[in-house]
Amino acid sequence: MKEKISELIKNNPVRVFGLVYPYLLVIGILIGLYYISNLDQLARQKVPVVLPDTTKVEDLPIVAGKIIPAINVTEISQVSQTLIDKGRSLYSTNCSSCHGENGAGTGPASVGLNPAPRNFTKLEGWKNGAKLTQIYQTLQEGIQGSGMIAYEFLAPEEKFALAHYVRTFVPDPPMDTPDELTAIDQMYNLSAGQEVPSQIPVSVSEQIIAKEYESAFIKLTNIRNKILAERNNEGAKIFEKISINKIKTLSLLNNSSDTWKRSKDKLVNVLVSNFDNKVLSSSLFSLSDNDWNVLFNYLSSLF
Ligand code: HEC
Incomplete structure (x- = not known):
């Protein structure tokens, strides 16, 4: 048998391959199936370690501005029926689901x-701790790492009301020293109150600015078209003469309209002091007083 096989390989290698082929095929298919069934695994191993994307800048969140009213800490540290009632109602909506109506947790x-x-x-x-300032x-x-989230969004007065109410469950609750009350006042600016300004994401402010530019651009193009349509108007003629870059000239006029619309002299001032030979023509300097009057009246009618 041994000899037969070696003879066979020698004499007829193609036939040997023919005999072995089905086995190779089966082994190939099995390897393939194994690979497919583990594709998930294999693919996952190929996933590169996820690095934090440092190119992505987190934008600011939208924060509605609000005024945190000032409170008198000494006054509010004294327990009163009003505070307890307020605290009870806040407690039953915000806290009792976890701490229980009876405070037993x-x-x-x-x-x-x-x-x-x-x-x-x-x-x-x-x-x-169970002192007023500690609560x-x-x-x-x-409290980090627990289900006790921060309730910083409640007004300072509401937090004190809650603290007073929570203390009604506590046997012989410990009292704050005046120093501790002063400290909490300073820590959270309680007696000063606080104004939290509104904040919008940078991307939103960019959109708003882009919109403003867009509308300014539309305004200037409209004015430009009007001037073209009124080509025979004396004022329009003077404008065409003194302006090289029409849109830039109009933009300059638009941005400084508060100033130049006050008088002809102010208009002279604005155009001369902002002279730029890519935007304005030097023929500006040879306008007569009457030309300036005509131009001033014309531009005033446009802006
Ligand atoms: C989702 C459940 C949950 C809610 C709702 C909840 N708490 Fe808590 N609270 C906890 C847990 C849990 C602890 C214990 C945290 C720890 O031991 O780390 C805790 C602890 C406390 C403590 C003790 C802090 C200390 O010094 O150990 C106070 C006081 C407290 N909560 C008050 C409140 C008040 C007031 C409210 C409602 C405005 C409230 N909790 C709402 C889960 C909750």
Whole structure:
């Protein structure tokens, strides 16, 4: 048998290939199938490590301007029925789902939270603490790594009302020292109030500016067409004579219309002081007083 095979290879290699071919085919198909079934895996391994795209600049978010009213911290640190009532109503809409109506930290949304919502009816385990200023801080900043988010969007007065209400659950709640009250006042500018200016993304402001340019351009083109249509008007003739780049001349006039529209002399002033031989012709300097009057009246009618 051994000899037969070696003889066969020697004498008739093509026939050997013919015999082996089906096996090669099957092996090839199997490798192919294996490859396809693992395509997901293989493709995933080829995915390059995702690097942060440093070329992408995050734009500013839209922020509506608002005024954070000033509060008197000493006054608001005194518990009152009004504050408690306000706090109770805020608590039941914002907090009771986790902390429970009874403050024991077992509200319906507390299930599965780790760490669990604070049980206000005990003094153990508080991270920031149960003083008024400490609860204020918890509401302002939230507690990192927990379900306790920041409620900084609530007005300062609302945060104090909530803090007062939360403290009604706490047995013998600790009191703030005057220094601590002063510190929180300074930290969050409470007695000064604060004005938060509106903010729009840069991309939006660019669009607005582009729109403004666009409308200025349309305005100038319209004026230009009007001047062309009124070619026989004396004023239009003078304009054609003194202007080389018509749109730039009109743009100059448009941008300084507040100044030159006041008088003929101001118009002379604006055009002479902005003289640029690519925009204006030097024939400007040989206009008679009457020409200037005509030009002034004509341009005033256009802008
Ligand atoms: C989504 C659930 C959830 C809601 C809603 C929620 N909290 Fe909490 N809160 C928690 C959790 C969880 C903790 C515990 C955090 C920890 O131990 O790290 C916590 C802790 C606290 C603490 C204790 C901070 C400390 O010093 O340890 C206070 C005070 C508090 N919450 C007040 C409030 C108030 C007031 C509201 C409503 C405006 C509110 N929470 C809404 C989940 C919630």
